[in-house]
Amino acid sequence: MSAYETRWQELAEVKRALAARDWFMGTSGNLAIKVSDEPLEFLVTASGKDKYKETAEDFLLVDKNGQPVQAGALKPSAETLLHQAVYSETSAGCSLHVHTVANNVISELYGDEGVIEFQGQELIKAFGLWEQDAKLSIPIIPNHADIPKLADEFRSFVNADKGAVLIRNHGITVWGKDAFEAKKLLEASEFLFQYRLALRQFQS
Numbered sequence: 001m002s003a004y005e006t007r008w009q010e011l012a013e014v015k016r017a018l019a020a021r022d023w024f025m026g027t028s029g030n031l032a033i034k035v036s037d038e039p040l041e042f043l044v045t046a047s048g049k050d051k052y053k054e055t056a057e058d059f060l061l062v063d064k065n066g067q068p069v070q071a072g073a074l075k076p077s078a079e080t081l082l083h084q085a086v087y088s089e090t091s092a093g094c095s096l097h098v099h100t101v102a103n104n105v106i107s108e109l110y111g112d113e114g115v116i117e118f119q120g121q122e123l124i125k126a127f128g129l130w131e132q133d134a135k136l137s138i139p140i141i142p143n144h145a146d147i148p149k150l151a152d153e154f155r156s157f158v159n160a161d162k163g164a165v166l167i168r169n170h171g172i173t174v175w176g177k178d179a180f181e182a183k184k185l186l187e188a189s190e191f192l193f194q195y196r197l198a199l200r201q202f203q204s
Helices: 003-020 080-089 101-109 122-127 147-155 179-203
Strands: 030-036 041-045 059-062 094-098 115-119 135-141 163-167 171-176
Touching: 003 030, 003 041, 003 059, 003 094, 003 179, 030 080, 041 080, 080 094, 080 147, 080 171, 094 179, 101 163, 101 171, 101 179, 115 179, 122 135, 122 179, 135 147, 147 163, 163 179, 171 179
Parallel strands: 135 163
Antiparallel strands: 030 041, 030 094, 041 059, 094 171, 115 135, 163 171
16 A cells, blocks of 8 residues: 555544544534655645545645645645645644634633643643643634735744644644644643633633
C-alpha cells in the first residue's frame, strides 16, 4: 500500500470517529494529513462536502502552498492555509480543525484574554504536561474573515510539533505527530472545554 493510500485511510478513520461525535455540523470542519515531506504534500478535506458521508472525493492532495496537485472539480477546504502553516513550520503529520458549541463558547468567554488555561486537570497530560503544577495554555486568536490574514496570525502560534489554537467564535485547530496524536489532543481539548463550561455553570 502506498503512503498516499495509507494516509487516506488514516484520515478517513479520524473523520469517521469525529463524525460519530457530531463535530461536523453544516459541512464545517476540515482535516489534513501529511503524505510526503519532499515535496511537501498533504491530503485535506474537500470543500463543501457532507462529512457524515464517506466517498472517494472526501480528500484531495495539495502542495506546499495548499494548492491541488492535480486539476479537477474538487476544491480544498477554506482553512487549508491553517494546515499548510502547521506543515511548513513543524514536523507534525496531522492537523484537525473542528467547530463545536463548546469550543466556540469557550473562545468567546476567554477571547478578550487571548488565552484559556488549565491546571490540575488530568487530561492536560495528553499534551505531554506531567509535572505537578503544569499548566496548559491554549491561545485564542481573532476570527479574521480574510483567510490569509487568519493564517498569518495562526502561524505565529505554531511553534511546536504538537499544539492547539482556538479561533474566536470559529473553532479549534490541533496538530500532532500523526493522526492518533492529533485526535487525542482534539478529544482532550474538547473534554477540557466542556468541563470548564460545566464548572462555571455549577459555580454561578
